[in-house]
Amino acid sequence: MEKENRTIPRIMVIGEVRRNTVLPVTFELAGKASELAAKIGGAVDVLLFYDRLDEPVEPIFQAGADRLLFVEDSRLGLFNQEIAVKIGLEALRLYPAQIVLAGATTSGRTVLPAMAALLHTGLTADCTGLDIEPETGLLLQTRPAIGGNVMATIKTPSHRPQMATVRPKTFPKPAPVLRSGLTERLELPEDCFSSRIVPLSYEKVSEDYTNIQDLDVVVTGGKGLKKPENFALLEKAAHLIGGGVGATRPTVEAKWVSYPHQIGLSGKVVSPKFYLAAGVSGAVQHLAGMQTAEFIVAINKDPEAGIFKIADIGLCGDLFEILPELIAALEKEREGGE
Amino acid sequence: MRIAVLLKQVPDTDEVKLDEEKGTMIREGIGTVINPLDLQAIEAGRQFIEQEGGTLSVFSMGPPQTEESLREAIAMGAHTATLITDRKFGGADTWATARVLSEVLKRNGPYDLILAGEKATDGETGQVGPEVAAMLGIPFSTYVSEIDKKNDGVIVKRTVEDGYETQFLPFPCLLTVLNNLNQPEMPTLSGKIRGHAAKLETVTASDLPIPEGELGLTGSPTRVSKVFYPKIQRKCEMYALSDIRKGIQRIVRELKNRAIL
């Protein structure tokens, strides 16, 4: 049985807990969902399921949730898509929603399609914009199409719920608002925890690996670096300003750097305070992954390079001359300053 | 073993050209290829069959010229190929595509293992694989970069954001695969001849027990309501030649203002 009437339209954010902490995309989506909810006179539920959570839940309300629905069970340690799908469906059965959002993470992009298939509804992948159409109250889901060359706005006119996955870092982490909400523990039938899939293990890439999406500074290299060895120059610059190294797709395909560094349409979206691109032409597919950075510096020898169109500062010249000079200037600052 | 591979024909280019007025893709003069990740799926299927014996069947839904891609799949080692084509399928979104593919797999199946690409280069949704699995009611895994056969199923390695997960899935199951799974080999001459001579099976809407209302554009829950060009522009302070030094100083100042340096 449903637990409530449907008078207030509800938006459900399927949040994500990984290694006992709530992923940032959950807050980003709670914030966006509360904006959308305001436009339809609705309310926001955040669903979390995990085996253990090592942090307080208040920030979820402060980000925009009206209610937290949670499932805590020792069997939820390792990701199991079959169980995640069952939990999502059961939560929606108990708490029907007009709109369902999740992060376009490897988990969200796995669980949501299976849910949409079984709910017989539409799902828009990798949205970069969400809004409400004033006349109809429908969710407008905007995503890059045709290799990022154009944007398409997609609607789900008559199937419910309207579902979308959103790339992490697309929306800013909302500034916390002092507010609280309801917390409800979902008691789910045993069947929700049974699965044909047996998760065996999880292994981190390497202990010192930090996800570039979590850094304030990203220094990216493109084909203009010419050789894999030259990424050392970038690493040096990145190191001096506490940043990580990003890469364009061709450099990843050439195996100069590994895939977790790729930024763009088919890589990661980053939104750091400071972004430096050296030897990057600025193809739309790359811009799709970094255009929301707060401050962008581009180094390129081609004055017409597209990257300059979205940069705040452009250095037009040979990166093999400019980067060493920049590194020297940064080193000088660090010595002088501390 | 019976293995099925889902493959999609996609435009053969990174530099897709657009009709600026209509916002649609200009398809003339652009060749088509098998979606690159689907080549990995075919190769994985081929290796399985080589070791375990059995048949490898490929399926593709698309316009009649999709036949070429199916013949290429046979050249690469597939035993049978099914072209799923009908005007009524046109304009299908991922739900309506998965609806058709899952019915065809039921009709021709059952299969022990179904393989698909993690995503296609044109739509980039990555939704079709999981949707097909859900409609068939079989377990599935995604982002698979290693597959090992184990008793009555597979052990897979999934590549996730910050690491790897391993999972066991019993047969029947569906996997969507990544490009580091294997190195597909180009078809041999005898393979090409086989592909050329092969008799393909064709499936149309009337072969499937799907109500008209669930097919193609009509049956698609999603609708494209607008297509537009993103306008991204910032005012760029440019420094060149002898001004580069000034530019660098400007960057240093900016880093200090932002408390990064």
Ligand SMILES: Cc1cc2nc3c(=O)[nH]c(=O)nc-3n(C[C@H](O)[C@H](O)[C@H](O)COP(=O)(O)OP(=O)(O)OC[C@H]3O[C@@H](n4cnc5c(N)ncnc54)[C@H](O)[C@@H]3O)c2cc1C
């Ligand atoms: C569906 C699809 C998805 C894609 N996804 C991504 C993605 O996620 N990420 C991504 O990055 N790309 C992606 N691409 C590819 C994208 O279209 C471009 O091909 C790519 O971003 C170009 O990479 P680049 O800038 O390193 O190389 P290039 O375009 O070759 O640019 C190199 C630049 O370096 C400059 N240069 C060369 N030498 C020097 C020097 N000595 N000093 C200074 N400057 C120099 C050149 O002027 C040039 O501008 C995708 C494409 C498609 C179709």
Ligand SMILES: Nc1ncnc2c1ncn2[C@@H]1O[C@H](COP(=O)(O)O)[C@@H](O)[C@H]1O
């Ligand atoms: N029309 C289709 N016919 C057969 N397989 C498809 C079709 N569309 C998608 N697929 C499969 O689903 C995968 C993901 O595609 P997509 O969801 O479009 O990104 C592809 O790599 C194919 O394996």
